[in-house]
Amino acid sequence: MDINAITGVVGAITGLVGGVSGCVALFQARHGNKLSEQANGSAEEANRIAVESKRAAEQANRLAGKANEIAADANSISQRALSVTADQTVHKWRVEYDGETSTVFLVNDCPDMARDVSVFVRFKDQTVAQRHVDEVAPFGEVALESEFFSKQIFEDQAGIDRLNAQPDFTYFGRGSCRVTVHVTYTTEHGASRNDEVEQRLTNSQRH
Structure with a gap:
């Protein structure tokens, strides 16, 4: 065999080996790309799971904080309820x-504060004066001014005068206006109370 034939055979073998190597390299490259894609997908999935886990943890923390607030509120309400139940404060109104x-004064005749105070003055079946104040200090008062009181006293006195003008008739009395004062209020410990005071008003000066 001459040198040219030998060279041709060697070249053919070399080409064959190169082709096989190229195929192997191409296969490995494709396999590597596939593994890389799988790895990227796994990394993205891991990131997604991490984000969802973080959100779940944040939500759990918010819920835990809310639960603590609710527990604190419930405890506060319970304490207030116990305080109200134990409240034996007695207000005396005058x-x-x-x-x-022509002013009616409702006096808080005791050493305790009254809050959220609503006062209604009624004559027979009608409310003739009313007022609301946020608080009434110990021995403080609520003033309710209305011309109705003086007019009613004047009319009552006029009726008495007409009776006394009759022959052989004497009535010893003064014109007056009998009212009922209703008061609703909250004690210093949060207990809701209401009272009622009846009073006969006469045309005299307050001292």
């Missing part, structure tokens, strides 16, 4: 009247 200004 009614005074000033004929010069």
